[in-house]
Amino acid sequence: MAVRTDIEGILTATKVVVRDPAADAVRDIEADVCVVGAGIAGVSAAIEASRLGRRTVIVDSLPTLGGQAVNGIIGTFVGLYSQGPDPSRHRQLTHGIADDILRDLGAAGALHYRRGFWTTVMYDEVALARWIERTIHREGILPVLGAVLTKVERDGRRIRSVQLATRYGVVQVSAKAFVDATGDAALTWLAGLPCREPAEGTVYGSQVVVLENVNTDRVPDRTEIAARLDERGDLYGLVRKEGFAFAFPGKGTALVNMTHVETPLDPVASAIKSLEGKDQADQTVEFLKKEFPEAFGESRVRAYGQLGIRQTRWIVGRYQLTMDDVLQGREFPDAVARTAWGIELHERPEAHVFHAFPEGHVHYVPFRSLTPPDADNLVAVGRCIDADVAALSSVRVMGPCIAMGAAAAHAFDLMLQRGGSVHDVPAQSLRERIRDNVEG
Ligand SMILES: Cc1cc2nc3c(=O)[nH]c(=O)nc-3n(C[C@H](O)[C@H](O)[C@H](O)COP(=O)(O)OP(=O)(O)OC[C@H]3O[C@@H](n4cnc5c(N)ncnc54)[C@H](O)[C@@H]3O)c2cc1C
Numbered sequence: 001m002a003v004r005t006d007i008e009g010i011l012t013a014t015k016v017v018v019r020d021p022a023a024d025a026v027r028d029i030e031a032d033v034c035v036v037g038a039g040i041a042g043v044s045a046a047i048e049a050s051r052l053g054r055r056t057v058i059v060d061s062l063p064t065l066g067g068q069a070v071n072g073i074i075g076t077f078v079g080l081y082s083q084g085p086d087p088s089r090h091r092q093l094t095h096g097i098a099d100d101i102l103r104d105l106g107a108a109g110a111l112h113y114r115r116g117f118w119t120t121v122m123y124d125e126v127a128l129a130r131w132i133e134r135t136i137h138r139e140g141i142l143p144v145l146g147a148v149l150t151k152v153e154r155d156g157r158r159i160r161s162v163q164l165a166t167r168y169g170v171v172q173v174s175a176k177a178f179v180d181a182t183g184d185a186a187l188t189w190l191a192g193l194p195c196r197e198p199a200e201g202t203v204y205g206s207q208v209v210v211l212e213n214v215n216t217d218r219v220p221d222r223t224e225i226a227a228r229l230d231e232r233g234d235l236y237g238l239v240r241k242e243g244f245a246f247a248f249p250g251k252g253t254a255l256v257n258m259t260h261v262e263t264p265l266d267p268v269a270s271a272i273k274s275l276e277g278k279d280q281a282d283q284t285v286e287f288l289k290k291e292f293p294e295a296f297g298e299s300r301v302r303a304y305g306q307l308g309i310r311q312t313r314w315i316v317g318r319y320q321l322t323m324d325d326v327l328q329g330r331e332f333p334d335a336v337a338r339t340a341w342g343i344e345l346h347e348r349p350e351a352h353v354f355h356a357f358p359e360g361h362v363h364y365v366p367f368r369s370l371t372p373p374d375a376d377n378l379v380a381v382g383r384c385i386d387a388d389v390a391a392l393s394s395v396r397v398m399g400p401c402i403a404m405g406a407a408a409a410h411a412f413d414l415m416l417q418r419g420g421s422v423h424d425v426p427a428q429s430l431r432e433r434i435r436d437n438v439e440g
Helices: 040-051 067-071 097-107 125-138 186-190 222-236 267-291 323-328 389-395 398-418 427-437
Strands: 027-036 056-060 111-115 119-123 142-145 148-155 158-166 169-180 208-212 244-248 253-257 300-304 335-339 343-345 353-355 363-366 378-380
Touching: 027 040, 027 142, 027 398, 040 056, 040 067, 040 097, 040 125, 040 169, 040 398, 056 169, 067 125, 097 111, 097 119, 097 125, 097 398, 119 125, 148 186, 158 186, 169 186, 169 398, 186 378, 208 267, 222 244, 222 267, 253 267, 267 300, 323 363, 323 389, 335 389, 335 398, 335 427, 343 389, 363 389, 363 398, 378 398, 398 427
Parallel strands: 027 056, 027 169, 056 142, 169 378
Antiparallel strands: 111 119, 148 158, 158 169, 208 253, 208 300, 244 253, 335 363, 343 353
């Protein structure tokens, strides 16, 4: 269409009115299932709930979907496969949207499998972001983005609605069931239900960066990087003396995760820490460029993720998963997720501890660890379920997060069919629905 050059009609083309802000109304939305938090766990819950025919809303404080998986550029799915010395024997432990993502991103050349004792899957974060956006849109899930949870209305044991502050005004979502996928148990906390936090010490987060223009054939492995960090990291002022730079062959990029940053719940301190994280990341990049010039000499930062948060606040559930459960590979009749990923503790600035399990080991997450005892229509998923620090460090990775999201959707579907509390959903009925994620 040709560009109009005349200005006639401009003032009448758009009709303008004067409005009084006092008349601004709360936007009301009704749904069957309201998922608060659009990280990988919340996205899984929302897609599964919608596929079960439930009217679903997904809310996030960020203006984008995908949580840390996209915006923190976590970059690698772990905990999806069993482990052992022979990668050809590794089997996929979580299905549901994991199958769709592996199929679609694989077909688009947006995955890179790293096969060794572990099978981990690197992904292109832009491709994952678009996959999530397209799927949420296609499934007819209502997104409410840039929406911070401010208030939760609870009527005894039932949550009735949540209030959200957005740049365009207040939104209220009333629903029959709520999923707390906020990572920080924000929904459970604002509902006035008790939560756990570290009394002392902290679980460090990390600032991830993606480097471009990397000579991916020359990227050193993590033991070589760790040895150099040990020897020369102080010269660059580095806090953390290990970590990794994983090459993504064919893309000329590397995913770098070599920082340790505190992630307090205090709103101002957390913002300051996110800036410190970027400074740490810059020092890391300088280290890589100078110490490994064949691989990184010409590289530059393509993207900084938002500061990656491992653990802050989490629910008190009907059952707390323990390190002993994880070490023993304890099975539960109400198991809803499983993984073989090790215990991965980031409780010291300079390094993390990783405890790997023998071949064939798998451990499980019971539904009771997802459900606060005093709420009938609330299920937590992802990195804010009830587990001790060691157990949570293993089950918060993305494989089991996807499985927990699916379990929440099916549990609510059963609850809405039967009536009553989500606690009364028979473990056997739920298991039949999510068998692929806990058996076989
Ligand atoms: C640095 C780092 C590296 C990791 N590496 C790996 C790895 O390689 N592979 C792997 O599988 N896992 C890894 N993990 C773990 C894994 O990435 C996370 O535990 C997982 O992504 C958590 O998903 P989630 O959906 O539970 O939470 P998140 O992705 O944190 O999503 C929570 C969402 O809730 C929203 N939210 C929070 N509060 C509110 C509120 N009040 N109102 C509205 N919205 C709110 C947030 O904006 C966010 O989008 C890593 C974690 C970190 C931090």
